[in-house]
Amino acid sequence: MKDLYRVLIVDDEPLIRQGIKHYLDWEKSGFEIVGEASNGQEALALIPQCQPHIMLTDMVMPIMDGEVLTKEMKQHYPNIQVVILSSFGEYDYVRSAFHHGAIDYILKPKLNAKDLHDVLCKAVQHIPKVLKCEETYQKVVSSKSTQIEKVIDGYSSKEDIEQLCKLFTYPYFCLIGVVSQNESGNINKVECAERILEPFYQQHEDQVRYAWIKEDQYTSIAIVNLNDLELYERLKNVCKVAAQISFIMTSCFEQLQQLRRIYMEEWKALIQLPFYFSEKSLICTEDAPCTKKEEPFNLDWFTDEWKNGHYDLAFQYLRQYSYGLVQSAHLSVNEFRSFFNHIFFTVTILLSNHGYERSMLEKVKFSYVSKVSAALSAHEVIDYMERFIEEMNDTVTQVSVKGNEDSIQQVIEYISTHYHEPISLNVVAETFHFNASYLSAQFSHRMKVGFNEYVNRIRIEHACKQLTEGKRPISEIGGVVGYSDHSYFCKVFKKLKGVSPSYYRRQQKKDQLRELG
Template sequence: MMKPICKVLIVDDEILVRQGIKYVLDWEQEGFQIVGEAANGREALNSLPALQPHIILTDIVMPVMDGEEFTRLVKRDYPAIEVIVLSSFSEFHYVRSTFQHGVADYILKPKLEAGALLQVLKKTRERIPELCAAGEQTEAEATPLDTLLGRMLSGYRLPLESEAEVKRQLPHECLALLGWEPVQPATVITIITTELNQRVPGLVQCVIPGTERPGTTIMLMNLQEAHWPQLLEAVYHLADMLAGQEPDVRLILSRRFRSLSELASVRQESDARLQQCRFFQPEQTLLIQPECPEQETQPPKFNLALFTEQVKRQQLTEAFGDLHQHVDALSRQDDGDVYEFKSFLGNIIFNITNLFSHIRELDEGKYGLFRAIDEAGTAEQAMQILEDYLNRIMELTTSAASTQGGNAKMMKLLQYIEEHYAEPLSLTELARHFHFNPSYLSSLFTTHNHEGFKEHLNTVRTDKAAELLRAGEAPIAEVSSMVGYGDHSYFCKVFKKYYGLSPSGYRRQHYGQE
C-alpha cells in the first residue's frame, strides 16, 4: 500500500535557507514533494491556489508579509493546510503567537537537521486526513496527475504504472506548456482554464506544482494536432482579455512537443526565453516560442581599443557616445544574453575606473556598481546605472579641469608624455619643447596632477610594459627598451615598485605558470 505524496511549500526570505531545506532530505523517498518556494508571506499566499500544498514550512521574520500574519491568513482561508514555523531563539515570542492561529509545530533554525525535520514532517502529515486515509490503491491510482507531472518536471523517473496512468489521462498527440506570472488568484486561473476549454475542443489542462522559480504558474496542455490554431487564437484572446483586467500578467506559450520526455527541456527553453524577455522587454505581455529554433545573431563588436584611447585623451563625449550606441544595440537583440550584457557593463566600468584611478571616489564606489548591475531586473535599469556613472565621471573630470583653472597646458603635457613615453624624456627636455621654465613645469605637475613628472612618466611606462608582458611575445630586456628604459635593472626595480612583482614574475602570474 502506497501513501499519497505530501506536498510541501517552503517560505523564507533567505535563498540559502530555502536551498538548504530542499537538499537536506530525499523528499521523494520519504513520501514528500516540494511543490514551490516563496521569499515572503505575500508571495506564498498568492501561490496557494495553484500549488495547493498540504504543509507549509515558513520563516517568521520576512519582508512584505511576515510569518505571523501569513500564518493567520492561511489558517483563516485554508484551514486544512498545516503550518510548521521556522524560527531562532530570539524570535520565540513570535512563535508563541502563531500557535494561537493553529500552527502544527515549530523548528529552531540553529538545530535544523534532517532527522529532526523529518520527524516533525511525519508527525504533521499524520494530522492530514486525506493523506492518512490511503486504501489499497496503487501509487499511480493514488497520486494525482499534477503531482506525477511535477515529479517528471524535476527529473524524477516514474514507475511504469505511473507512466501508463499519465498517458491515459493525456490521450492526445500534441503537448504544450502555458506559463503565466506573477501568480494570480484562483479567479484568474479559472478565467484562463475556462477560456481555453471553450475555444479548444477536447483540451486537457493540468497546473503543475513544484516550479523552481516562485511567482510563476505552469500548466501542461494536451490537445489534438488539428486544434493547435484554435489554441493559438485562444491564447492571443486571453492576452488581450487579461491586459484589461490584470495588466501585470505575462503569458508564455511553449513550442509544441509530442513526448513527455521533452517536458523538462521545453520548460527550460521557456524559462530562458522568459528571462530574456523579462530583462530586455519588460513591457511585452505575451511570448510565443517559435516552432523552429531561431538563428542566433552575433552581437555587435565594440572597439575597446579606440574607446580606451579616446578616454585617455579626455575625448569623453565621443567615447561615451559610441558606448551608448553599442549598449543600446545590445539591449535591442531578441536573443540577447542577460549574463553577457551585465558582464559587458561591469567590464566597461572596471576599465574606465582603472583609467581614472587617480579619482578615489570612482575607485571606491566600483564594487557597489558591480552589485547594482548584477541585481538590475531590466536592461533599462542596468543602462541607467551606467548612464549615472558616466555622468558622474563627466562631472568629476569637469570639476578637476575647473580646479586646474582649465589648464589646457597640463592636458597637452600629459598627451605628449603618452605619445613619447618610449623616448628619453626628462623634465628639462619637456620644458624646452613647451618653452617652459623647468622649475615652473615641475611646480605645474605638483599643483595640477596627482603625481609629479617622474612618477607620472614611470606610471605610463610600467603600464605599457605590463601590456607588452601580457602579450607574451617580446623578451623582458626588449620590453624594457621598448618603454623607454635604457637600464634593464632599473626597469625591473621600478616595475616591481609599481606592480609588486618583477617583470618575469608578473608574466608568470598572468599565464598561471609556476
C-alpha cells in the same frame, strides 16, 4: 480522501530545493509542497496564495534571511510552523530563530529522508486542530502536478509516465507559461492567465486537458494536451491578444517522454525572451532570435579609452555593444542586468580616479544599479544606460574644464616646489590620486609639452640660475636641481640650451664683465 499538510520551501540554492522535493514521497507521507522561494521576502509574498501549514527555511539568504523571516512569520502568521535548514557553524542564527518561534532544525549536510519526515511529523503536532481539518487541493491534481515535475526534473519512473498517459490521452502536447520580471508584476499571474485561457478551455473542454505547475515566484508553467494541431494555433491566437501579461509557448510534441527535452531545450531559452521582447504578449519557439552570440565586451579597451580621456569613443562602443545584446537576446536576465551594473561601477571608479567627487559618483552609481535591478524589460535598461551616459557626459563637461585646470595647476605648483627631488609621473599621479596615463594626457593637453620635458625645463632653468651666480661647482649643480647622474644632467642641459653647462657659465661671466666695463 486524506487531507495533505502544505509545505513551503525557502532556500536560495535551487539544488537544495530540488533535493528536498525528491527526498520523500510527499503525498504518501501526508504532505504536499505548495511553493518555493529563494529568500524571506519572496516567502512572505507567497504565503497568502500558498497558505502553508509548515515552512522549511534556510538561515543565510539574500534580501531577507531566515531569522528575520521567522520573526515576521510568527508576528503575522503564528500558526505556521517553522523548521530551520541549517549548515554547520550557524548556531547563533538557529538560536535566534528558536527565540522567534521556530520549532526544530535540520542540518543540511546531514539531511536525509527519515530526519526530514520526522521533523515534519513533529511540526504537524504543533499545528492547531482547526487548521488540520482545512480542505486542500484535490489529491488527483496534486498527484498530476507532482508527476509532471518529476518528469521535467528527470526523476520520473516508467509508472509515472504511464499514469500521466492515462490522464493526458490526446496526441499533442505543448508547454505554456506566464512570466513577470519583478514581484509587483507577479501578483496573481496564474489567476490572470487562467482568466484569459478559460474561455478557450471551456469551448474545447472535450478536446483539451491541462495542468498548471508552479515553478517560482516569477514564472508558472502548464502542460496542455490537445486533440489536434488546429487547437494549438487557436491557443496561440488567444494568447496574442492578451494585455499586461507575457505568455511563452513551446512547439508541439507528441510524446510525454519528450517533455524533459522540450523543457530543457526550448522552455529554458524562451523564459528569458519576454524581458527582451516586452511588447509581445506571446513568444513562441519560432520567435527566438537566431543571431549568434556577441563577442565579449572589450573592457580593457573601454577602460584605456577612459584613461586617455576619449569618453565619446568609449560611450559609442558601449552603445553599439548594448544594442547588440538586446538584438541577440542570448544573456539571461540576471547576466544582462549585471553587465550594465558592472559598467556603472567601472565608469564611476574611473572618474573617481580622475579626481571627480567620489560621494556624488557613488550616489549616481547606486541610483542606476537600483533602477536596472528593478527594470521590467531590456529596453528599459537601455533607457537607463542612455541616461547614465548623458549624466556622465554632463559631469565630465562641467567638471573637467575647471577641475582639470585646477588639478594641473596644483601639479605645476608641486613640480615648482619639488623639482630638486626624485620626481616622476607615477609619483605625482599617486600624490594627486590620478591615473598616470590620464595625468600624462591632461598635462600634455594643458601645457603643450610632456610631463618629463616640463620637469627637465624647470630643473634646467634653476641650474642656469646656479651657473650664473657662480657659487657652486658645476659638478654639484646637477644634484642640487634633481639629477643624480652628472653626465645625464649635462646631456639634458645641452639639449635644451644648445651648449654645455661649463660653456654656459663662461658665457654668463663674459656678459657680466661686459656689463661692468
